[in-house]
């Protein structure tokens with residue numbers, strides 16, 4: 193865990209964010225993340241008590257326990273967050289993705305062909321993930 197607070201911003205600069213980022217990035221290929229991000233959602237954690245956000249943020253309640261946020265001016269994705277949990281920032285808000293390294297793929301068995309990610313050590317299938325975490329079955333998505 194890096195100790196320094198890092199500063200990031202959306203594409204247009206209207207939203208600025210800061211927080212103490214972790215060093216591990218995760219990628220998720222679940223159906224919601226795929227739809228929201230375009231293909232793969234990547235995230236880098238920051239504890240909520242280190243996070244400061246300014247600007248025109250909009251949020252979407254993507255499940256009963258989580259929200260996804262974006263800049264209302266340029267549409268840049270900002271974060272995914274479970275209620276009361278850490279922020280999972282979009283790494284691209286930060287210079288050099290906050291210095292993070294991709295170490296984990298969730299819903300790894302759902303990734304489309306051509307995405308190698310050969311050097312990512314942790315691969316978690318949909319079934320493994322859903323055994324331990326809350327999720328929304330595809331037919332019940334908002």
Ligand SMILES: [Zn+2]
Nearest residue numbers: 202204263266
């Ligand atoms: Zn913006």
Ligand SMILES: [Zn+2]
Nearest residue numbers: 220221222225
């Ligand atoms: Zn996901």
